[in-house]
Amino acid sequence: MSITALMPVYPRCGVRPVRGEGCYLYGEDGTQYLDMAAGIAVNAIGHGHPKLVEAIAAQAATLMHVSNLYGSPQGEKFAQRLIDATFADTVFFTNSGAEAVECAIKTARRYHFANGNPQRQNLITFSNAFHGRTLGTISATNQAKMRDGFEPLLPGFAYAPFDDLDAALALIDDHTAGFLVEPIQGEGGLRPASDAFLKGLRAACDEHGLLLVLDEVQCGYGRTGKFFAHELYGITPDIMAVAKGIGGGFPLGACLATEEAAKGMVAGTHGSTYGGNPLAMAAGEAVFEVIHEPGFLDNVTKMGARLRQSLEQMIPNHDHLFQEVRGHGLMLGLKLKSDARRFVGFLRDEHQLLTVAAGDNVIRLVPPLVIDETHIAECIDKLSAAARVYVPETDD
Numbered sequence: 001m002s003i004t005a006l007m008p009v010y011p012r013c014g015v016r017p018v019r020g021e022g023c024y025l026y027g028e029d030g031t032q033y034l035d036m037a038a039g040i041a042v043n044a045i046g047h048g049h050p051k052l053v054e055a056i057a058a059q060a061a062t063l064m065h066v067s068n069l070y071g072s073p074q075g076e077k078f079a080q081r082l083i084d085a086t087f088a089d090t091v092f093f094t095n096s097g098a099e100a101v102e103c104a105i106k107t108a109r110r111y112h113f114a115n116g117n118p119q120r121q122n123l124i125t126f127s128n129a130f131h132g133r134t135l136g137t138i139s140a141t142n143q144a145k146m147r148d149g150f151e152p153l154l155p156g157f158a159y160a161p162f163d164d165l166d167a168a169l170a171l172i173d174d175h176t177a178g179f180l181v182e183p184i185q186g187e188g189g190l191r192p193a194s195d196a197f198l199k200g201l202r203a204a205c206d207e208h209g210l211l212l213v214l215d216e217v218q219c220g221y222g223r224t225g226k227f228f229a230h231e232l233y234g235i236t237p238d239i240m241a242v243a244k245g246i247g248g249g250f251p252l253g254a255c256l257a258t259e260e261a262a263k264g265m266v267a268g269t270h271g272s273t274y275g276g277n278p279l280a281m282a283a284g285e286a287v288f289e290v291i292h293e294p295g296f297l298d299n300v301t302k303m304g305a306r307l308r309q310s311l312e313q314m315i316p317n318h319d320h321l322f323q324e325v326r327g328h329g330l331m332l333g334l335k336l337k338s339d340a341r342r343f344v345g346f347l348r349d350e351h352q353l354l355t356v357a358a359g360d361n362v363i364r365l366v367p368p369l370v371i372d373e374t375h376i377a378e379c380i381d382k383l384s385a386a387a388r389v390y391v392p393e394t395d396d
């Protein structure tokens with residue numbers, strides 16, 4: 001038997017964390033790592049935040065799970081908080097980002113079905129998008145590495161180049177249901193959409209009766225310094241997928257929608273055994289409360305600006321390696337002139353700095369949102385020290 005006990009779909013590295021505290025992780029052998037990856041933008045309030053730990057422990061001892069066939073005072077309360085803080089009128093809770101996107105896709109299709117336009121089934125999505133790993137969500141990206149060998153995929157998606165408004169508008173036809181887009185692409189290379197692109201998609205939806213479906217699984221929930229990234233663009237979606245930071249590490253996602261967009265989602269059309277159970281709602285409430293403490297989001301903006309400025313100051317000293325910084329708030333990408341995955345490994349193994357590679361040879365910096373100046377200084381020190389001695393691979 002040579003297959004690993006864990007199905008070998010991840011290229012797992014030598015870091016084997018067993019404990020976390022704030023912005024640090026500790027490996028099996030006691031090594032301390034500065035965590036600028038945060039479980040890929042998940043540990044929004046850091047590792048072991050006492051409010052989250054206490055909320056989960058108390059709820060686990062009170063009531064962990066009941067069926068969604070019963071009334072949910074916990075779910076109603078948390079959903080109402082999300083509604084009060086956003087464009088949305090209604091929420092479906094899930095256990096992951098992909099499930100939140102699945103719900104968003106189903107909600108969009110059902111909207112047109114309910115309106116007597118069942119032929120409006122197609123969502124226009126964008127190159128290098130990442131929406132998850134289910135059959136539906138891999139059908140919503142054109143990235144071959146996620147799709148190859150999993151055919152037949154789900155019909156009903158058309159692909160335009162990201163941030164190309166004219167190309168997106170040119171794909172609209174009688175079968176179009178709407179657009180599915182990340183305001184800031186994460187996995188695809190930390191690419192923020194332009195203002196004109198997102199505003200243009202919104203205007204096209206209004207003009208043609210289409211739905212704007214945003215995937216804010218990675219860029220949402222305080223990551224950019226706004227509660228949701230679309231606030232930076234001055235637009236609102238009709239439907240939005242949320243996950244990652246929302247549970248602070250507890251598996252939780254949500255599909256938010258306006259009353260109009262959710263008109264097809266009546267009893268019996270969708271479901272989830274675990275989705276929104278009392279334990280998940282306690283985790284969600286705790287994270288929500290921390291993120292909405294006065295000054296919390298302003299501090300994300302401030303720390304994001306500081307990290308960005310420090311990175312930009314560092315680039316000229318190592319311009320054989322670093323090209324540019326992009327992103328918003330604490331969702332930043334450092335574009336390399338050589339292979340990003342290899343440098344991420346070097347930072348991790350030689351400098352105990354955890355980052356995440358993204359497409360387009362970008363290193364993602366998506367730290368806990370509770371990061372402070374000392375962590376930023378430490379991160380820059382490690383990056384500079386690594387860049388000084390790093391030799392990019394020359395034979396590729």
Ligand SMILES: *Cc1c(COP(=O)(O)O)cnc(C)c1O
Nearest residue numbers: 096097098130131132186217218
């Ligand atoms: C991570 C991610 C997903 C998928 O979330 P899972 O919880 O892994 O299913 C979907 N969309 C975006 C933008 C993501 O970053």
